[in-house]
Amino acid sequence: MSASAPAAGQRNFKWVARRPRTKSPRRVQPSAPRRTATPKYDEIPRWGLIDRPRAVAQDSESRLVRWAGSASGLLLLVAALLGLAAVAEFVRYGVLLYNRTRLVSRTTLAASDALVLFAQVASVVIGVAAAVASVCWLVDRRRLMFERAGLRDPRSARSIFVGSLVPFLTLALPGVFLTELVDVRGRADRDRLRILVRVWWTAWVANWAFVLAASLWRLRDSLQAQADGVLLSAVVALIAAAVALLTIHLMRRVDGLGWRGGRRASPTRWVVAIPGSTSGPALVPRETKAGETGEPEAGKAEVREDGMAAIEAPESEDQPLKVAAS
Structure with missing residues (x-):
């Protein structure tokens, strides 16, 4: 305070506040976000986030479907x-018979051995691929038929592959898998398909029995046993070829296809009509058995007293009707 102070009640100084000195860095206060107006668009925005599904499962399913589609061709x-x-093998057996009385050139013998080796190796390699493709077809058809029935396949794809490809298990389980497929498929030809599955199953087991017999026969070292082994190998190859063709026939029957892969022709559907009547077809109740009703079955033949009859109809109801009148 200065010596020349003003009169009492007056001040000639003022307080000045200063920030204390410190070594800590200066803190910057965050600025408040700027308020902007809500964005407006003249039309619906075409941008957005794309939720892409995982492609791994689709790739595995598409791979299985591709293998299933190539089963018949393989x-x-x-x-x-x-x-x-x-x-x-028959040519080799003929060469052995010819060699009993005459000499065989090296070229003929080499050509025969090369043909046998090529056919055997190629059939084994392509046979393995065909077996895998056939199991893929079985997995795909089981899943499809169970979905149509509103059910879920109780067997996983891994268990079907193991039961169909592992030795010894492959003798029993493929027939079980096919029987379950035919049962869940239903339709009018279920009984015939069951018989076809049993025939295929028997041929499948017999084929492996012949393969085992031919393998054991080759252990014999006599000349006659070796010649008989060549003939037995030819028979085994023919049986295996027949089993492959029977497998194709079974697959196409399950898919509702003919032998050549086309749709099977449906039988002609006949219904009874009275000449001059506009009331439509009429059916007469058939004779009933214990536990059955007197209503006529769909697709079965019904005979009237006046001699007119309805011949068995196809399964689908969307096919045109052919009317027969006496």
Whole structure:
């Protein structure tokens, strides 16, 4: 305070506040965000986030479907190669018979051995691929038929592959898998398909029995046993080719296709009509058995007292009707 102070009640100084000195860095206060107006668009925005599904499962399913689609072609190729192997074995057996009284040139013997080796190796390699493709077809058809029935396949794809491809298990489980497929598929031809599955199952087991017999026969070292082994190998190749063709036939029957892969022709559907009547077809109740009703079954023939009859109809109801009148 200065010496020349003003009168009492007056001040000639002022307080000045200063920030204390410190070594800590200066803190910057964050600025408040700027307020902007809500964005407006003249039309619906075409941008956005794309939720892409995982492609791994789709790739595995599409791979399985591709293998399933190639099963018939691979089996047909295997049947052709096995037929070639049978022909090659018969040619070798003929060369052995010819060699009993005459000499055989090295060129003929080398050509015969090369044909047998090529046919056997090719049939084994393509046969493995055909077996895998056939199991893929079985997995795909089981899943499809169970979905149509509103159910879920109780067997996983891994268990079907193991039961169909592992030795010894492959003798029993494929027939079980096919029987379950036919049962869940239903339709009017279920009984016939069951019989076809049993025939295929028997042929499948017999084929492996012949393969085992031919393998054991080759352990014998006599000349006659070796010659008989060549003939037995030809028979085994023919049986395996027949099993491959039977497998193709079974697959196409399950898919509702003919032998050549086309749709099977449906039988003609006949219904009873009275001449001059506009009330439509009429059916007469059939004779009933214990536990059955007197209503006529759909698709079955019904005979009237006046001699008119309805012949068995196809399964689908969307096909045109053919009316017969006496």
